[in-house]
Amino acid sequence: MARIFCIASLALAAVSAVSGHVIPHTHKRGPPAGWQAGILQNYTTYHERYLNWDCDKQHNTDFFEKCCHPLLKHESLSVLDSLGCGCDNDDGDSPAVPSPTPSSSSQPSHKTPSYNTPSNTPSSPASSPTTPVETPKDNVAPPAVEPTSTSHTSSSPSPSPPAQTSGSNDGGQAHNGGIATFFYQNGAPGACGKVHQDTDFICAMDQDLYNRQLNSDGESVLCGQQVKITLVSDKTKSVTVTVADDCPTCQNTNSIDLSLAAFQKLASLDKGDVAISWEFVNN
Missing domain, CATH: 2.40.40.10 (RlpA-like domain)
Structure with a gap:
């Protein structure tokens, strides 16, 4: 019994270590430092799910906390399905792609890039947002899966940019x-x-x-x-x-x-x- 408790504690610690990371919204990425490959799901698979579900745009939301963390190696996507993430049952190492809304357009993900582990305990059911599918680009390096392409630990939401102004590439124009x-x-x-x-x-x-x-x-x-x-x-x-x-x-x-x-x-x-x-x- 003590051995089982020790193994469970180790798995929980690995997930907790990862849950603080935020995956950078970029390309050309690889597993971040501290990724527990022996305990967590395949990094590339996680990175693709993170990008496909637009997790980088949903920090500090219920959807992010429930659906945007890496699974443990033995878990399948049915865990996320039970949390209302809208995925089909899977082996946990196959990327799940949510159905896009009619008005959404897919955007190719460049050399991929972070992650957070979903809780196994379902919280109050709330309909999760449907996000667009991102199709990986041909010249993608190991999915920098934003699945950890950059390993950052940030729980703060993305800043709201000021009104956008466009211009040519003339020097000095802001x-x-x-x-x-x-x-x-x-x-x-x-x-x-x-x-x-x-x-x-x-x-x-x-x-x-x-x-x-x-x-x-x-x-x-x-x-x-x-x-x-x-x-x-x-x-x-x-x-x-x-x-x-x-x-x-x-x-x-x-x-x-x-x-x-x-x-x-x-x-x-x-x-x-x-x-x-x-x-x-x-x-």
């Missing part, structure tokens, strides 16, 4: 209403064709903005340009980065995905995402 996130490089080249390290000061621009002007090689004219990014909540904090990739999962055209080193110039990784303004600084 772009507001964006959200900064971060992603791991995982040794994969970005859309601009170069491999970078997590310590490099680079960024991925929103895919729609990136694709507006392409050269004869199909590469964006934004590649190599420098962008100065300022934290909205503390304008004394800013960082200048070089465009090296595109971001299909960014919140809007003024949102930017940053390397780890660049994001940490603005905030700690456990913030997950922060409101920003930015401008091109090329001569």
Whole structure:
């Protein structure tokens, strides 16, 4: 009996350790530090479910607490179904995809990226929101499943960005209403064709903005340009980065995905995402 209690305690501790993490809304991700592979479900499977159910947009909600945490290795998706998450019975290692609402449009998830473990005890039944299906992109690195592509611990909701203003890539013109996130490089080249390290000061621009002007090689004219990014909540904090990739999962055209080193110039990784303004600084 003591042995059984010890094993149960170990499993509970592993889930608790993971439940504090928030999965970054980005691409190119791998299991975060501390992921208990021997106790928790397959990380890639969890990451796909996290993205498909838009968990990154539902922090601090009942749905997130019930449906957006990783399962234990022996659990199946029927556990989530019993909590009202809207999934079919499964073996726990197959990604469940909720049915999209008629008005929703699916958005491809870039080199994937965090997680939280659902409670096995159902809480008061509340209808869970139906979320759009995200189709993974071809050049996806091991699902950075936002299933832990970036390991952050944040229970604070994503900041509400100010009204968005758009503009060209003229130097000095401010772009507001964006959200900064971060992603791991995982040794994969970005859309601009170069491999970078997590310590490099680079960024991925929103895919729609990136694709507006392409050269004869199909590469964006934004590649190599420098962008100065300022934290909205503390304008004394800013960082200048070089465009090296595109971001299909960014919140809007003024949102930017940053390397780890660049994001940490603005905030700690456990913030997950922060409101920003930015401008091109090329001569």
